[in-house]
Amino acid sequence: MNRLIQLRHTLHQFPEIALEETETAKQILEFFASLHPDRSYEKLGGTGLAFVFEGKKPGKRLLFRCELDALPIEDLKSSDHQSQIKGKGHLCGHDGHMTIICGLGEKLAQNRLDSGEVVLLFQPAEETGEGAKAILEDPKFEEIRPDAAFALHNLPGYPLHQVVMRQGTFAAGSTGMTLDLQGKTSHSAHPEAGINPAQTLAVLIQELSQLPKKLEGFGLLTLIHAVLGSVAFGTSAGKASLSMTLRAYDQKDLERLIDLVKEASKSEAAQAGLGVNFTFVESFAVAKNDPILYPIVEKAAENLGLSILEKPEPFRWSEDFGLFSQICPAFLFGLGAGENCPQLHEGTYDFPDELIETGVEMFWEILSGI
Template identity: 80%
Template structure:
């Protein structure tokens, strides 16, 4: 495993954030060149890469996906492979996920599947929710459209090597949403001459977090930022914005929550005589696991002698692998990164090298099935 561990450390040292992963993609391409895959697709959905290993006989096309991007967060853990790029770090473990898929490619180069095709996909921009969408919208995706897709994510807080599984929703869908209220500025001595959105903003701050209660399934609205006018004491504000993150375990519930927010905001804007606009960023579909793939993943874990648990509730965080579950049977599972491992997106997090071999083993057993 030494060459794979070294690869992981190199990727960790030179992180690139979403849509900037060109050097990371180059390193992955250099790794795969001597492995002689049957098909290589570069610049897929931007900086993405796909490597295809074909069997001798016709069969299903199975896709294994990992992520290229890092986070715009400082790497605070002192190590011989600490990030060399200021303000950026692989603090979600995508360096480890990439290394696992590289290890899988290494094995496939020595033993092709008996039938069908194996696609190893390195996807850009997972952290922003843009990558999977860009991959699926690239016309060349039709060359690798799978019959089934698999992915894993390391999970701090769970025992090292433990396989964490769920049928149905594995991770929530979410979206960042901003409401923009536009009125009319005026002198602060004559606020009646303008249209100040302050009261409408105050009403929305009170009312919007209560909207998820109107839905039957789990939903959550978290206010993250608000802005009113500017720091000019002689001016009555004429513009305001309110930003929030919406989450739900069901895609329909997420869409309903968005509609409820829009409806509530429009009512308050109309009362105050304000113009209203909406903006959306970082939209993630619900990650939904196909129950027919559950026993395949479960058997892989059993064959490796790993502890396996069924998580009673989906994770509240989001993963844009959810879009793959809308185009083919898909399955996302977790691998425990250690109960004392710092949480994802924390400055002191570092992917455990011990998981590389386990991740390769899980994917290898899955493709054999």
């Protein structure tokens, strides 16, 4: 464990944000060089890596995935492994998740499988929702396409080592959405000569946040940013934009909510003689757990004597592991990081080293149970 803890601390000191994880990938490659995987893949979906350990006989291919990227947030916790990169920090625990997968690699190197294959995937750009999509669209992915995929995420606010599970949706799907309204500027002394989107923007601010009520299941629309014209007192504004985050527990509900926003925006824009267009960023699929895999993960936790919590509601945050659940049976579960642990994305957060061994053993038990 000392070697793994040291690796985690090194990764923590040198964080790289989404799509920039080249040095982090080099660190992982160096670690796996001594483990002699049967196949290695580099530059998957950009900076991603995959290591394959083959069994003695053919069988199922299982994928265990972690994330390479850190956050553009200052690491505020003083420690001997505090981030050395200003304005960047592993404040979501991806350094710990990577270390867990490295520990699983060590166990696979020492204990060859009787059958099947295990793929250890290090995915870039989870925080922006771009990484899983890039991995799945990489032609090399077809060589490692799994029969089942697993991932975990540490969860501050839950007892240390507790396994948090759900059948069905584990984490919401979400997308960032911006609508741009195009009108016509005019002199502010003669606003009637232009088309000012101010009134339409005001209506949409009121109307859009009510749209989730039209869904059958849970939905949430959070307005995050609005812009009208510019600070030019002689000019009546001719453009505006409104940005929001949409969330839902069901993929169809999320798509329906997007359609409702488009319909309402087009209707209001048309009445005012405005043009409207839409852009999307940071899109995350719903992370849905396969019911067939649930008892396998549950049994793994029981074998290790870990506390198990069946969460009644999905998490509202998103995780782009959800995209894997669209191409194969998949399962995402949580590991409690401590009830007094700072929350994810906070400047004082630091992944608990005690969770490394727990994560490795959970994945090993899952692997042994299939």
